[in-house]
Amino acid sequence: MRRHPRTAAARRTSALLALAVAAGAILVTGPAGADTLEELQQQREANSAEQERLSSELEGTDASLQTVYLELARIEGEIPIAQAALDQAVVDLAAAERHQTSIDDRLTVAETEATTLTGDIEASSEQIASTEDGIGELARSTYRGGDGLTALRVVFDAGSPEEFASRTSAVNSAMRSQTDVLDELETTAATQRNSQARLDAVNVRIGELKVEADAAVVAADEAREEAQTHRTELTTLQQQETAKQGELEGYRDTIATQQEQISADNATLDAEIQAIFEAQAAERARQAEEKRKADEAAAAAAAAERERQRQAEEEAARNRPTNAPAPAPAPAPAPAPAPPASGGALVPPVPAPFHVTSPFGMRTYPINGGRYMHNGTDIRSACGNPQSSVADGRVSAVKPARGNGTHGNQVLIDHGVINGDSYVSVYNHLSRFAVSSGQSIGQGQALGYTGMTGAVTGCHVHVEIWRNGTPINPESLPGWNRTN
Numbered sequence: 001m002r003r004h005p006r007t008a009a010a011r012r013t014s015a016l017l018a019l020a021v022a023a024g025a026i027l028v029t030g031p032a033g034a035d036t037l038e039e040l041q042q043q044r045e046a047n048s049a050e051q052e053r054l055s056s057e058l059e060g061t062d063a064s065l066q067t068v069y070l071e072l073a074r075i076e077g078e079i080p081i082a083q084a085a086l087d088q089a090v091v092d093l094a095a096a097e098r099h100q101t102s103i104d105d106r107l108t109v110a111e112t113e114a115t116t117l118t119g120d121i122e123a124s125s126e127q128i129a130s131t132e133d134g135i136g137e138l139a140r141s142t143y144r145g146g147d148g149l150t151a152l153r154v155v156f157d158a159g160s161p162e163e164f165a166s167r168t169s170a171v172n173s174a175m176r177s178q179t180d181v182l183d184e185l186e187t188t189a190a191t192q193r194n195s196q197a198r199l200d201a202v203n204v205r206i207g208e209l210k211v212e213a214d215a216a217v218v219a220a221d222e223a224r225e226e227a228q229t230h231r232t233e234l235t236t237l238q239q240q241e242t243a244k245q246g247e248l249e250g251y252r253d254t255i256a257t258q259q260e261q262i263s264a265d266n267a268t269l270d271a272e273i274q275a276i277f278e279a280q281a282a283e284r285a286r287q288a289e290e291k292r293k294a295d296e297a298a299a300a301a302a303a304a305e306r307e308r309q310r311q312a313e314e315e316a317a318r319n320r321p322t323n324a325p326a327p328a329p330a331p332a333p334a335p336a337p338a339p340p341a342s343g344g345a346l347v348p349p350v351p352a353p354f355h356v357t358s359p360f361g362m363r364t365y366p367i368n369g370g371r372y373m374h375n376g377t378d379i380r381s382a383c384g385n386p387q388s389s390v391a392d393g394r395v396s397a398v399k400p401a402r403g404n405g406t407h408g409n410q411v412l413i414d415h416g417v418i419n420g421d422s423y424v425s426v427y428n429h430l431s432r433f434a435v436s437s438g439q440s441i442g443q444g445q446a447l448g449y450t451g452m453t454g455a456v457t458g459c460h461v462h463v464e465i466w467r468n469g470t471p472i473n474p475e476s477l478p479g480w481n482r483t484n
Contacts, residue, residue, distance in 0.1 A: 064251075065248075065251045066455075066456075066457045067457065068244060068247050068248050068251065069248060070457060071244055072241065072244040072245065072248055075237055075240050075241045075244060076241060078237055079234065079237050079238065079241065082230060082233050082234040082237055083234055085230045085233075086227065086230040086231055086233075086234050089223065089226045089227035089229075089230045089231075090227055092223045092226065092227070093220070093223040093224055093226075093227045095223075096216070096219045096220040096222075096223040096224075097220050097223075099216050099219070099220075100213070100216035100217060100219075100220045103209060103212045103213045103216050104213060104216075106209055107206065107209040107210065107213055110202055110205050110206045110209060111206060113198075113202050114199060114202045114203060114206060117195050117196075117198055117199040117202065118199060120191075120192075120195050121192055121195050121196055121199065124188050124189075124191060124192040124195070125192065127188050128185060128188050128189060128192065131184065131185045131188070132185065261405065261406065262372065262406055263372070264405070265404075265405035265406045265407060266373075266375065268405070269407065269426065272397070272412070273412070273424050273426070273466050273469070274469055276396055276412070276414050276424050277422055277424065277466075277468065277469045280414065280416065280417070280422045281422075284417070345477065345478050345479025346390040346391045346415075346418070346423065346425075346465065346474070346477050346479050346480065347390055347391070347443065347444065347479045347480070348379070348390065348463075348474070348480055348481075349379075349387040349388050349389070349390055349425075349427065349447075349461055349463050350379055350381055350385065350387060350388075350461055352481055352482060352483055353482060353483050354379050354380065354381075354482055355379065355380040355482070356377060356378065356379055356380075356475070356482065357378045357379065357380050357460060358374065358377070358378035359374075359377055359378075359473070359475070360374060360375070360376065360377045360471070360472075360473040360474065360475070361373075361374060361473070362374070373471075375464050375471040376426070376428065376462045376463055376464040376471075377462075377463055377464075377473070377474050377475065378460050378461065378462055379460060379461035379463070380460060380461075381450040381459060381460055381461045382450065382459060383431060383449075383450055383451060383452065383459035384431060384449050384450060384451075385449065385450040386434070386446040386448075386449055386450075387427055387430070387446065387447060387448055387449065387450060387461055387463075388443075388444045388445055388446050388447060389413055389425070389441045389442065389443055389444065389445050389447050390413075390415075390425050390443065390463070390465065390474075391413075391415045391418060391423065391425070391443045392415065392440075392441070392442050392443050393413040393414050393415035393416060393423075393425075393440075393441055394413070394414050394416075394438065394439070394440055394441070395411065395412070395413055395414075395435045395436065395437050395438060395439050395440075395441055395447070396412040396413060396414045396424070396437070397410070397411070397412040397437055398410075398411055398433050398435060398436055398437045399411075399412075401453040401454055404454070405454070405455075406454050406455040407428045407429070407454050408428055408429040408430065408451070408452075408453030408454025408455075408456070409428075409429065409430035409431070409432065409433065409448065409451060409453045409454075410426065410427065410428050410429075410430070410454075411426070411427045411430065411433065411435065411447050411448055412424060412425070412426050413425045413426075413427075413441060413447065421467050421468055422467070422468050422469075423465065423466065423467055424465075424466040425463060425464065425465055425466070426463065426464035426466070427447060427448060427461075427462065427463055427464075428454060428462040428464075429450075429451055429452055429453050429454050429456050429459075429460070429462050430448035430449060430450070430451050430453065431448070431449045431450060431451025431452070431453065431459075432448060432449050432451070433447070433448045434446040434447055434448050434449065435447045435448070465477070
């Protein structure tokens with residue numbers, strides 16, 4: 001490929017001059033390039049969402065293990081982006097080199113044409129000079145009356161009419177030859193002028209092409225550097241990927257232990273919640289027994305009162321005159337009012353709209369593919385944001401992160417019976433508490449603040465809803481809505 005040696009300053013100047021030219025050049029990125037950039041941005045956003053999802057799924061594992069795995073996942077997500085950027089850079093480089101070659105070819109053609117025109121002009125100049133010399137010599141010879149024929153000599157020197165005619169023909173032939181030479185001279189001069197005009201235009205075009213050539217060299221160099229930058233970035237990411245894979249391999253022996261710890265922590269929480277439900281059931285049984293006894297006592301008292309009234313009526317009847325009207329019967333006692341039933345819907349611990357980063361249900365552990373039950377629902381929430389109680393209740397436990405396994409700072413709330421079912425809610429990973437154990441709490445009242453205590457890698461809400469001793473999907477509840 002031909003390159004035009006130029007100083008760096010000249011190249012920079014030429015590059016600035018070539019901006020207008022570049023607007024129409026093939027290096028300009030078209031709609032396909034815009035689509036690629038948009039797709040890369042969408043890929044990065046998808047990678048960010050995937051990182052958030054993986055962070056939730058790694059909940060409960062060792063923090064350093066989470067960091068390694070998430071970094072590996074980030075690198076693996078960046079590699080196809082880097083590859084796409086490299087592919088685009090290679091395409092841009094090829095386009096830049098094609099553009100540079102095209103300009104060089106056009107410059108070569110223009111310079112060749114200029115050389116040809118210059119040669120033609122020089123040849124025509126020599127021809128014009130030679131013709132002008134011949135015409136001058138003919139004029140001088142005619143003026144001196146030398147061996148050439150003149151009109152007077154044709155008249156006076158002719159010895160006969162035949163000779164006169166012959167000499168006249170010769171003179172006419174000489175005059176025609178002189179006219180032809182003059183016509184040829186004018187044609188050659190006109191051709192020379194046209195060639196000079198073309199040469200001037202070609203020289204202007206050569207100047208423009210040299211500016212374009214300099215700009216094309218700069219653009220190709222920049223495209224080459226851009227491609228090399230992306231190539232280096234891709235190589236670095238691939239090396240980092242290999243290193244992180246090796247680092248992750250060293251954690252595999254600890255994964256089973258950590259999963260056992262998660263199971264143990266969940267079992268402890270389950271036992272505590274079952275104890276709450278058992279206490280609720282015992283309390284309901286006690287209240288039911290007290291109500292039964294109270295109802296029996298009330299029934300006995302009512303029966304005794306009815307018997308007393310009957311006896312009183314009989315005594316009154318015996319003492320009443322035979323013609324006196326019978327008294328109106330006493331009204332029956334009003335039944336005791338039934339205790340008010342608990343009601344109301346459970347609501348999310350953060351205001352809508354909100355985004356669920358990891359829903360309730362089975363999770364696939366991303367490191368070894370193991371499956372486990374995720375009893376909670378994870379919601380995106382910034383560190384320090386308040387979390388509120390999903391319903392009225394009593395705070396059963398406020399557990400600090402130290403000694404609380406993978407759950408971090410944790411609050412348990414006993415909501416009692418709502419619409420015939422017993423409910424308990426659990427909130428993990430809080431940064432700090434807003435309640436204390438044993439206190440009453442109203443629906444929507446702050447119980448703590450979003451944090452990342454326990455075995456997690458980022459701040460988020462972790463809420464669990466237990467109904468009658470079993471965890472349920474909060475989003476199945478009527479009052480739970482992500483959007484309003």
